[in-house]
Amino acid sequence: MRPLRVLFSAPTERWAEWETPLREAFQAQGLQVELATAFDDPASVDYIVAAPNGPVRDFSPYSRARAVLSTWAGVESFLANPTLTQPLTRMVDPGLVEGMVEYVVGHVLRHHLGMDAHIVNPEHRWEPTPPPLARDRRVAVLGLGALGGAAAEALARLNFAVSGWSRSPRDMPGVICHHGEAGLRAVLAQAEIVVLLLPLTPHTDGLMNAERLGWLPRGAVLINPGRGALIDDEALLAALDSGHLAHATLDVFRTEPLPAGHPFWTHPRVTVTPHIASETRPSSAARMIAENIARAEKGEPLLHLVDRERGY
CATH class of the missing domain: 3.40.50.720 (NAD(P)-binding Rossmann-like Domain)
Incomplete structure (x- = not known):
């Protein structure tokens, strides 16, 4: 069985601070993951870890993706995107x-x-x-x-x-x-x-x-x-x-x-104050993302699934 393909979509400068925490969190969950910022075939991607200001704007080519996991608590810009039809989770993280x-x-x-x-x-x-x-x-x-x-x-x-x-x-x-x-x-x-x-x-x-x-x-x-x-x-x-x-x-x-x-x-x-009240911290947020993907792979409900009717 091939590893899960997880796409990381966020501004380029965020990759350096997210890559190691995500790899370690996936390993801790026992997940075999191929993690990258781009894949040749969008239809081969299983999950997308995304910031609203990331490079992916059109989610329709990612037809196989089982969920989009937001790195932000606020998801209103995702909800305004008609191409994002996959299940969407918001970030709820102890940090x-x-x-x-x-x-x-x-x-x-x-x-x-x-x-x-x-x-x-x-x-x-x-x-x-x-x-x-x-x-x-x-x-x-x-x-x-x-x-x-x-x-x-x-x-x-x-x-x-x-x-x-x-x-x-x-x-x-x-x-x-x-x-x-x-x-x-x-x-x-x-x-x-x-x-x-x-x-x-x-x-x-x-x-x-x-x-x-x-x-x-x-x-x-x-x-x-x-x-x-x-x-x-x-x-x-x-x-x-x-x-x-x-x-x-x-x-x-x-x-x-x-x-x-x-x-x-x-x-x-x-x-x-310059939007500093609560920043997503990759060290703890990565564990929440890995846990959610592990749940999905076991057939369990995703945590913090966004209700599109309510907007959060």
Whole structure:
């Protein structure tokens, strides 16, 4: 029996950091794999490990491929590709989750403690006003999937008063869970700090528009490490300019890299971070990919299979 043929489709510079972890992960699963960045016959490929910005744009020649395994958590660009008809899995990986939790907790604590005023204090103001305790700070997490759920639970363990919102009902310890449009308004209306960790779908594109930003209490803070298109940029700038929102910490944007002339760069109430909240780490992500291919070869269901109707 010939080895499985696995195609790696990602920007050229990523091959060096992925090749060894993938080979080691396949070996650990007992898989005989021929791994390459190209094959002469696309129809001979069994699986495709792909980044959305990889070189494969037309998936139709890969007629034998049993699955496309994304190296990213976000799969909206794959779903917009009509040639990708193979089963598609999204990346859910312990390293990805840990990185996101660290980013969210760090920036929630930063805003909760008012650290910016102490770090940048050119007038040497002495204002010994302590922040409230975490139990008195209302934090909302929109999106309670693998990333959002882990972030919400971590914040709850730090004793924050955490509310969560998702499209479908959820139940998790320490988090008051809501769903549906009425639930979204209830969550936003009391949130002092909001974290966006929703997938980008037709239902969530532009979710945080002028109306919904207006549901937030005056002085609220918005943190977005999820997807840039969750926010209406003009509405956010207007809410910041009016003082309705105190600050926005943004890690993702509609256009990346964020254009040099974009007003987010210079706005005094915006912090820009360059899409660093949670990067896929090949050392741990490769193990998840190998496990999924091993499951498929044993006839078991793929993990983290994307529901094309829901968009994630």
